[in-house]
Amino acid sequence: MKFSDYITDRIVSVVCFVISEGLVFGLLWLVEVPMVFIIFTEIIFLLFFLASLIWDYHRRSGYYNRLLQLLDRLDEKTLLMEIAERPGFLDAKIVSYILKQNNKYQNDKIAEMQKQSRDYRDFLDTWVHEIKTPITSARLIIENEKNPTTLKIEDELRKIDNFVELVLYYARSSDVEKDFKVENTTLKALVSTALKTYSKPIIQAGGRIHMEGMDIPVCADSKSCSFIIGQVISNAIKYRQEEFCLEFRSQVQKNRIALLIHDNGIGISKADLSRVFDKGFTGENGRRFSKSTGIGLYLCKMLCDRMNIAISISSEKGQGTTVALYFPTESLLKGAGV
Numbered sequence: 001m002k003f004s005d006y007i008t009d010r011i012v013s014v015v016c017f018v019i020s021e022g023l024v025f026g027l028l029w030l031v032e033v034p035m036v037f038i039i040f041t042e043i044i045f046l047l048f049f050l051a052s053l054i055w056d057y058h059r060r061s062g063y064y065n066r067l068l069q070l071l072d073r074l075d076e077k078t079l080l081m082e083i084a085e086r087p088g089f090l091d092a093k094i095v096s097y098i099l100k101q102n103n104k105y106q107n108d109k110i111a112e113m114q115k116q117s118r119d120y121r122d123f124l125d126t127w128v129h130e131i132k133t134p135i136t137s138a139r140l141i142i143e144n145e146k147n148p149t150t151l152k153i154e155d156e157l158r159k160i161d162n163f164v165e166l167v168l169y170y171a172r173s174s175d176v177e178k179d180f181k182v183e184n185t186t187l188k189a190l191v192s193t194a195l196k197t198y199s200k201p202i203i204q205a206g207g208r209i210h211m212e213g214m215d216i217p218v219c220a221d222s223k224s225c226s227f228i229i230g231q232v233i234s235n236a237i238k239y240r241q242e243e244f245c246l247e248f249r250s251q252v253q254k255n256r257i258a259l260l261i262h263d264n265g266i267g268i269s270k271a272d273l274s275r276v277f278d279k280g281f282t283g284e285n286g287r288r289f290s291k292s293t294g295i296g297l298y299l300c301k302m303l304c305d306r307m308n309i310a311i312s313i314s315s316e317k318g319q320g321t322t323v324a325l326y327f328p329t330e331s332l333l334k335g336a337g338v
Contacts, residue, residue, distance in 0.1 A: 001060065001061040001065065006057045010053065020045075024041065028041065059089065063088070063092060078110075079103070080099070082103070125171060128171075131164055132164065135157055135160060138157055158201070162234065166293070169227060169303070180221045180224065180306070181221055182219055182307075183221070183222065184217060184218075185217070185218060185219075185220060186218065187213075187218060187250055187257070187259050188215055190218075190220065190259075191211065191248050194230040197230050198230060198233045198234060201237050202237065205237055205240055205244045207240070207245065208245045208246070209246050209248070210245065211247075213250040214248060216252065216257055218257055218327040220307065228303055228325065229259075229325075231300050232323045233261075235297070239263075239265040239267075239321075243264070244264070245264050247261070248260070249262070255329055256328050256329060257327045257329060260322055260323075261323045261324075263321055264319075265320050266317075267316050267317045267319050268313075269284050272284055272285070279294065281294045281298075308328055310324075310325075310326035311324065311326070
């Protein structure tokens with residue numbers, strides 16, 4: 001708090017004091033009090049008034065400055081008035097009481113919303129696991145009754161299963177790291193798991209798979225990484241061209257290992273490329289293909305950030321797309337205490 005701001009706030013009191021000093025001076029002069037006594041009286045009033053202003057300024061500025069410093073250090077701003085010192089002047093006490101009541105209301109609302117969010121996630125988790133049971137049962141029925149119709153139904157069940165998996169990861173997006181299990185694996189194992197999930201749509205699309213240098217060990221959560229690679233494969237299938245081909249290559253770089261996934265699909269326009277990881281963004285391709293949700297790559301980016309895996313995407317319209325996943329090396333993870 002600046003002293004000039006404080007004086008500006010007290011301008012009415014200052015003006016009233018100046019007027020009262022003038023009235024006292026005139027009154028004493030009219031009753032013919034000696035000038036030396038008039039001046040002495042005026043000085044006494046002025047000194048006491050200035051002393052009261054300075055004392056009030058110091059106690060207020062000291063309190064508010066300490067309050068602002070405490071606010072800067074706090075992560076949870078709503079707890080400010082709970083740990084702040086008790087003010088020694090009336091207006092600050094009133095404001096402090098109001099803020100405490102307001103913070104209590106906000107904290108109660110936040111707690112209520114967090115509980116609703118947890119209940120919602122628990123419901124989705126339960127729903128996902130329950131819905132998998134009839135999907136599995138339907139697949140068993142199809143296995144016993146294979147014909148062109150049931151095979152088409154099986155394709156639709158696979159799509160439903162993929163969407164269900166997407167819902168599960170989205171529901172857990174706020175605390176997905178609780179399910180992480182970092183373990184030693186290889187790029188080939190991660191890619192093979194994802195390819196197994198999408199093997200039928202790749203075959204139906206007449207796709208070819210090319211792998212190069214996949215026997216490289218990495219430390220990662222296999223389940224989440226396979227989901228990420230699966231989303232990339234799913235997009236490659238969705239936005240493919242004729243003679244569909246998927247290439248998986250590795251690169252050993254300083255402190256990290258890169259997995260490069262390239263397809264020869266329709267590509268992404270330059271205008272959309274910087275926003276592909278935004279939540280709900282579908283872009284030009286999404287408008288052409290109604291099946292696009294704009295959630296898959298958003299979840300991939302979120303999972304990669306939580307696992308300390310960098311992800312990037314490059315593309316040229318009509319020339320295909322390359323997605324790069326950068327896994328930190330085992331030595332770097334040990335150095336970070338992971």
